[in-house]
Every structure is written in C-alpha cells, then in structure tokens.
Amino acid sequence: MARVVVDVMPKAEILDPQGKAVTGALQRLGFAGLAVRQGKRFEIEVDGEVTDERLGQIHDAAEKLLANTVIEDFAVRVEETA
Amino acid sequence: MARVVVDVMPKAEILDPQGKAVTGALQRLGFAGLAVRQGKRFEIEVDGEVTDERLGQIHDAAEKLLANTVIEDFAVRVEETA
Numbered sequence: 001m002a003r004v005v006v007d008v009m010p011k012a013e014i015l016d017p018q019g020k021a022v023t024g025a026l027q028r029l030g031f032a033g034l035a036v037r038q039g040k041r042f043e044i045e046v047d048g049e050v051t052d053e054r055l056g057q058i059h060d061a062a063e064k065l066l067a068n069t070v071i072e073d074f075a076v077r078v079e080e081t082a
Numbered sequence: 083m084a085r086v087v088v089d090v091m092p093k094a095e096i097l098d099p100q101g102k103a104v105t106g107a108l109q110r111l112g113f114a115g116l117a118v119r120q121g122k123r124f125e126i127e128v129d130g131e132v133t134d135e136r137l138g139q140i141h142d143a144a145e146k147l148l149a150n151t152v153i154e155d156f157a158v159r160v161e162e163t164a
Contacts, residue, residue, distance in 0.1 A: 008123075041123040
C-alpha cells in the first residue's frame with residue numbers, strides 16, 4: 001500500500017475568505033502576525049505499486065475531480081509510508 | 083517570511099464521508115483502486131523568523147482553532163520557501 005498526497009490550495013491571486021476568517025479568528029485569540037490560507041489535503045491509498053502511469057492517473061483525477069483548476073492549484077506527491 | 087504548514091486529517095478510526103464520496107466519484111469516473119481520505123491544509127505565513135516559541139504558538143493555535151481534536155489529528159511542519 002503506497003500513499004499519494006494531493007494538496008489543493010486557492011491560487012495566489014484568488015481571495016480566500018475561509019483563510020481570511022481563520023486569520024481574523026487567530027488574531028482575536030491573541031495569535032498575531034500569522035496570515036493563513038486554507039486548502040484541502042487528500043490522502044490517497046493506492047492498491048499496489050505507485051508507477052508513473054498510476055501517478056499520471058492520479059494527476060488526471062486531481063485535475064478533474066479534486067481541484068477546481070479555475071481557482072485552485074494542486075500538487076501531487078508520493079509520501080513515504082512507515 | 084517563513085511558511086508553516088498545518089495538515090488536519092480525520093482520525094483513522096473516524097468515518098470520513100467526504101473522502102468516501104470522493105472515492106465513489108473516482109470509481110465512477112474510471113479511477114479504480116484508490117481510497118481517499120479528505121482533510122484540510124493550512125498554509126501560514128509567519129512574520130519574522132520561525133522560532134521554537136513561534137512554532138509552539140502555532141501548535142496551540144492548531145489545537146484550539148484549526149483542528150477539532152476529538153475527531154481530527156493534526157501535524158505542524160515548517161516548509162522551505164524558495
């Protein structure tokens with residue numbers, strides 16, 4: 001079982017109201033000087049080995065389903081499993 | 083400007099309906115053999131240097147605000163910025 005992680009974040013030029021809300025809440029709680037952007041993290045357990053073909057598929061899946069590429073960037077990476 | 087990343091994922095023993103929905107949708111789109119769990123990713127830009135004290139604060143903030151520790155695990159890590 002291998003694990004692939006897909007990180008999806010709002011593009012830099014896109015407003016991020018969730019992140020803004022979190023930043024504001026942190027300030028009110030006394031945590032100053034932190035600017036937060038909020039995105040999504042998908043942990044994907046892959047049956048069998050993670051070949052280049054499999055990674056390509058996951059890249060396609062991320063583009064089609066996991067991220068809205070109009071407003072979000074995504075990154076696919078293989079994570080070492082202990 | 084340094085960047086700290088907080089990953090928040092549903093605990094292993096907790097059902098993850100979002101992840102289940104994504105897994106099902108991937109299967110219907112023809113991507114078989116993938117099991118997805120969905121969590122959140124927070125990218126935090128820190129003013130100044132990331133000292134151990136600062137990291138401790140962010141850890142507290144993650145515990146109080148970013149994660150619901152009853153049902154979610156979180157991990158804090160410093161990310162290299164190019």
